[in-house]
Amino acid sequence: AQTVTQSQPEMSVQEAETVTLSCTYDTSESDYYLFWYKQPPSRQMILVIRQEAYKQQNATENRFSVNFQKAAKSFSLKISDSQLGDAAMYFCAYRIIQGAQKLVFGQGTRLTINP
Amino acid sequence: EPEVTQTPSHQVTQMGQEVILRCVPISNHLYFYWYRQILGQKVEFLVSFYNNEISEKSEIFDDQFSVERPDGSNFTLKIRSTKLEDSAMYFCASSLEGNSPLHFGNGTRLTVT
Numbered sequence: 001a002q003t004v005t006q007s008q009p010e011m012s013v014q015e016a017e018t019v020t021l022s023c024t025y026d027t028s029e030s031d032y033y034l035f036w037y038k039q040p041p042s043r044q045m046i047l048v049i050r051q052e053a054y055k056q057q058n059a060t061e062n063r064f065s066v067n068f069q070k071a072a073k074s075f076s077l078k079i080s081d082s083q084l085g086d087a088a089m090y091f092c093a094y095r096i097i098q099g100a101q102k103l104v105f106g107q108g109t110r111l112t113i114n115p
Numbered sequence: 116e117p118e119v120t121q122t123p124s125h126q127v128t129q130m131g132q133e134v135i136l137r138c139v140p141i142s143n144h145l146y147f148y149w150y151r152q153i154l155g156q157k158v159e160f161l162v163s164f165y166n167n168e169i170s171e172k173s174e175i176f177d178d179q180f181s182v183e184r185p186d187g188s189n190f191t192l193k194i195r196s197t198k199l200e201d202s203a204m205y206f207c208a209s210s211l212e213g214n215s216p217l218h219f220g221n222g223t224r225l226t227v228t
Contacts, residue, residue, distance in 0.1 A: 037219075045158070045206060045219035091158060101148060101210060101217055102171055105158040 002027045004094050006106035013082045014114050020067075021077045021109050023092030029053075031097040034068065034075045039108070040088040048090070051075065079111075087113045117141040119220035121207050127226045128197055136192045136223045138207030147190045148208040148217065149182065151175070158206065164190065165213075197227045 004025045013019035025034070036048040051059045051068050058066050063083075067076045079086055092106040120139045128134045140147050149161040162172040164182055181193045190209075194201055204224050208217040 033214075042221060043204065044221045045208075045217075047216050047218075050216060093158075097214070101146065101163060101213065102160045102173070103150070103158075103217070104160070107157050 002029075002094055002096075002104045004092050004104050004106040006090075006092055006109050008109045009107070010110045010112070012112040012114055013079075015082055015084060017082055018078060018080045019082055019111065021079075021090050021092075021111065023075045023077070023106055025073050025075065025092070025094050025104075025106075027073070027094065027096075029096050033095050033097065034066075035093040035095075035103070036064070036066070036075075036077045037091045037093060037105075038086075038088045039091065040085075045091070049077065082113050084113050084115060087111060117218075119207055119209055119218050121205075121220035121223050123223060124221065125224045125226070127228060130199055130227055131196050134194050134197055134225065136194075136205050136207075136225065138190045138192070138220055139188050140190055140207065140209030141211075141218055142188070144209035144211050144218070146170075146210045146213060146215075147182075147184070148210075149192045150206040150208065150219075151203040152206065152222075153200075153203040161192075161205075194225075197225075199227050201225060202227045 032053045034051045038046045049061045063080045065078045089108045091108045093103045122137045147164040152158045162176045163170045204222045206222045207220045
């Protein structure tokens with residue numbers, strides 16, 4: 001069975017600094033998607049970034065980038081120039097390419113931004 | 116930007132009662148989902164729905180649960196006889212296609228007393 005593990009329940013960073021959130025996963029599939037979702041106090045789950053496993057290039061979305069290490073089954077999220085609005089729960093998620101979009105989520109990391 | 120909307124934002128019900136959680140997916144989306152998040156735990160997949168039928172469901176989605184798209188806009192989750200352990204945040208999501216990104220609603224917090 002696929003599992004996703006986020007080993008950091010909480011992280012904090014100074015405003016304008018860079019922070020990296022860790023995620024590892026376990027799967028026997030070769031093709032899959034990985035995601036980072038943000039859940040601010042408003043509770044809505046917002047897609048931050050998506051990575052296709054067959055792509056070697058790490059996905060980037062403005063201040064957000066990932067370090068995807070397929071062999072190590074690692075998928076970390078780097079947030080550069082942290083802003084107060086980045087404070088939220090961050091969830092790493094996985095799904096296989098085929099079939100219904102059954103996302104498997106990690107436990108989440110609560111990110112605090114210190115002004 | 117179009118959003119997935121869920122109502123109510125918070126529902127309190129007594130154990131054994133039926134509850135219906137409502138969702139309005141994004142209008143041109145074809146795939147619909149329910150996820151839940153028990154307080155302090157992971158977000159878990161419940162069910163996916165496409166072309167007016169369930170395409171996949173998890174082991175959580177037992178006979179107490181059902182989903183319906185009663186008209187062209189709403190997508191509902193019904194729990195027939197609620198249990199204390201059904202207390203959770205329930206998220207609806209939709210996607211344009213099977214491989215498109217999911218768009219989540221703000222969730223409905225269900226409290227079973």
